[in-house]
Amino acid sequence: xxxxxxxxxxxxxxxxxxxxxxxxxxxxxxxxxxxxxxxxxxxxxxxxxxxxxxxxxxxxxxxxxxxxxxxxxxxxxxxxxxxxxxxxxxxxxxxxxxxxxxxxxxxxxxxxxxxxxxxxxxxxxxxxxxxxxxxxxxxxxxxxxxxxxxxxxxxxxxxxxxxxxxxxxxxxxxxxxxxxxxxxxxxxxxxxxxxxxxxxxxxxxxxxxxxxxxxxxxxxxxxxxxxxxxxxxxxxxxxxxxxxxxxxxxxxxxxxxxxxxxxxxxxxxxxxxxxxxxxxxxxxxxxxxxx
Amino acid sequence: xxxxxxxxxxxxxxxxxxxxxxxxxxxxxxxxxxxxxxxxxxxxxxxxxxxxxxxxxxxxxxxxxxxxxxxxxxxxxxxxxxxxxxxxxxxxxxxxxxxxxxxxxxxxxxxxxxxxxxxxxxxxxxxxxxxxxxxxxxxxxxxxxxxxxxxxxxxxxxxxxxxxxxxxxxxxxxxxxxxxxxxxxxxxxxxxxxxxxxxxxxxxxxxxxxxxxxxxxxxxxxxxxxxxxxxxxxxxxxxxxxxxxxxxxxxxxxxxxxxxxxxxxxxxxxxxxxxxxxxxxxxxxxxxxxx
Numbered sequence: 344x345x346x347x348x349x350x351x352x353x354x355x356x357x358x359x360x361x362x363x364x365x366x367x368x369x370x371x372x373x374x375x376x377x378x379x380x381x382x383x384x385x386x387x388x389x390x391x392x393x394x395x396x397x398x399x400x401x402x403x404x405x406x407x408x409x410x411x412x413x414x415x416x417x418x419x420x421x422x423x424x425x426x427x428x429x430x431x432x433x434x435x436x437x438x439x440x441x442x443x444x445x446x447x448x449x450x451x452x453x454x455x456x457x458x459x460x461x462x463x464x465x466x467x468x469x470x471x472x473x474x475x476x477x478x479x480x481x482x483x484x485x486x487x488x489x490x491x492x493x494x495x496x497x498x499x500x501x502x503x504x505x506x507x508x509x510x511x512x513x514x515x516x517x518x519x520x521x522x523x524x525x526x527x528x529x530x531x532x533x534x535x536x537x538x539x540x541x542x543x544x545x546x547x548x549x550x551x552x553x554x555x556x557x558x559x560x561x562x563x564x565x566x567x568x569x570x571x572x573x574x575x576x577x578x579x580x581x582x583x584x585x586x587x588x589x590x591x592x593x594x595x596x597x598x599x600x601x602x603x604x605x606x607x608x609x610x611x612x613x614x615x616x617x618x619x620x621x622x623x624x625x626x627x628x629x630x631x632x633x634x
Numbered sequence: 635x636x637x638x639x640x641x642x643x644x645x646x647x648x649x650x651x652x653x654x655x656x657x658x659x660x661x662x663x664x665x666x667x668x669x670x671x672x673x674x675x676x677x678x679x680x681x682x683x684x685x686x687x688x689x690x691x692x693x694x695x696x697x698x699x700x701x702x703x704x705x706x707x708x709x710x711x712x713x714x715x716x717x718x719x720x721x722x723x724x725x726x727x728x729x730x731x732x733x734x735x736x737x738x739x740x741x742x743x744x745x746x747x748x749x750x751x752x753x754x755x756x757x758x759x760x761x762x763x764x765x766x767x768x769x770x771x772x773x774x775x776x777x778x779x780x781x782x783x784x785x786x787x788x789x790x791x792x793x794x795x796x797x798x799x800x801x802x803x804x805x806x807x808x809x810x811x812x813x814x815x816x817x818x819x820x821x822x823x824x825x826x827x828x829x830x831x832x833x834x835x836x837x838x839x840x841x842x843x844x845x846x847x848x849x850x851x852x853x854x855x856x857x858x859x860x861x862x863x864x865x866x867x868x869x870x871x872x873x874x875x876x877x878x879x880x881x882x883x884x885x886x887x888x889x890x891x892x893x894x895x896x897x898x899x900x901x902x903x904x905x906x907x908x909x910x911x912x913x914x915x916x917x918x919x920x921x922x923x924x925x
Contacts, residue, residue: 461842461843462845463845463846465847480845508842520839523829523833523834525844525845528848528851531822531823531826531884532822532851533906534822534880534883534884535818535822538879538880539814539815540906540909541879543811546911546912548811549815549912551752551801552772552811552812552815553816553912554752555755556754556819556854557815557819558913559850560851560853561909561913563847565909568899568903569900571903572896572899572900575896579894582891583888583891586887586888586891587888588829590881590885590888592825592828592829593821593822593880593884596821596877597877600866603867603870605863605867608863609859609860609863611828612824612857612862613859614828615824615828617831618830618831618852618855620837621840622849622852622853
């Protein structure tokens, strides 16, 4: 009987657990999490069959890592050390270059595949796991040529079964683009939340005056600091670059408003409106899997 | 037969037109818009019975203004000049103090009511009008004591019929709070959209790498510059204050990241997470009317 291991049983790990049971037939699904409550909950929800133990590593068919990026970076070498000769280790981290570097010289490098599934919600923990989280969403693979073809096929077959759209990307390019498209959104949202909370001591005022627009813009400020602190840490240089650009644009807006150049403000917003086209694509994609 | 007039037949005006027909029984619903296509569309959708003409002003029961704030500020005096002795003029602008000032000395001040319905979507035009837009949402009234009691009751009865939650607020306080809770969200979202569009020339990269988080945070960047330029213009001082606070918080985040004080970043995000409580209230409110 095949054994599938999952380390990290939150939203991503839990949702992959559901897909592992569907795809790998009668495989035994094993899981661990640094939070013992998550293991209990994953057992109760039927996401896993039993806890993953040290003794299981030698004959795992596949080991998926869905833990914070600093934990992946720190522990990946030791997981690869212990995996059996037919096992595949996959990580799901939101940054890719330092993780790839960490195992670049590892004798079992060909048993590792670096991925970033573009999927998520602002919720966390095993109870946030959902079956269709990955459907029609992008799965980014970095350095797939460094993974043994047989093991790469194993992973791709699984990802295809859940409807993921596979895209290859250079690890450094990935970290740069994702800083703009994902990491910056989280910072802008956290800082918006902070600015409003600092000013509005009276929550009932926020509650009464905030419409669905504020709700949407500040939604990511609910995200987990346990996940996001390591991301900002590991992708520091690119994140700082996006922050520089963002602050510069905000200052230009501020200056233009101070100068009362309303025609320029208007043209700027009109131009930014072309984000509609981009969002339409994302919305269509997300609606397809009923999120 | 009562006549109800609406100037501005977009999302807000159109949605109030639906509510006017429900509440004022067999009243004739008349409308105008600076965009003749909107008038045609409002007629076609049955939002209005016929165009609003100059001759109608004298015997309007109620005139609702749902046009950009600078247009309200510029035209309100002339509308009040022309309204008959039993008519009530209501404005729906997102800023309130300069509008109240504009008519403070008007001989018919008691026939005017300043409101701000906290409702909206990122869509615009008559086709965006929906029946339940205002249900369970806040309706802010400024200086209601300056409106004739009989006319104030007329408005409040109508707002209550559509399930709005009425709240009184000083006009300057309104403009200050709304700058934080609404206007700043729009700027942060517009500038996020700008930063990503500038960097990502290849839309397919944004499309592939952006998840629902980016979509949510940048949603307001689809908003209409025709509506938002006048809001930023008229509420300039408070908007600049919010921008100062926001940029300061972003710079602190940037500095903390540069200094690699990850414990401070973590604590900051953990603290901002209490926005969850506020959002929960907003979400419950919005879910009630099925948006």
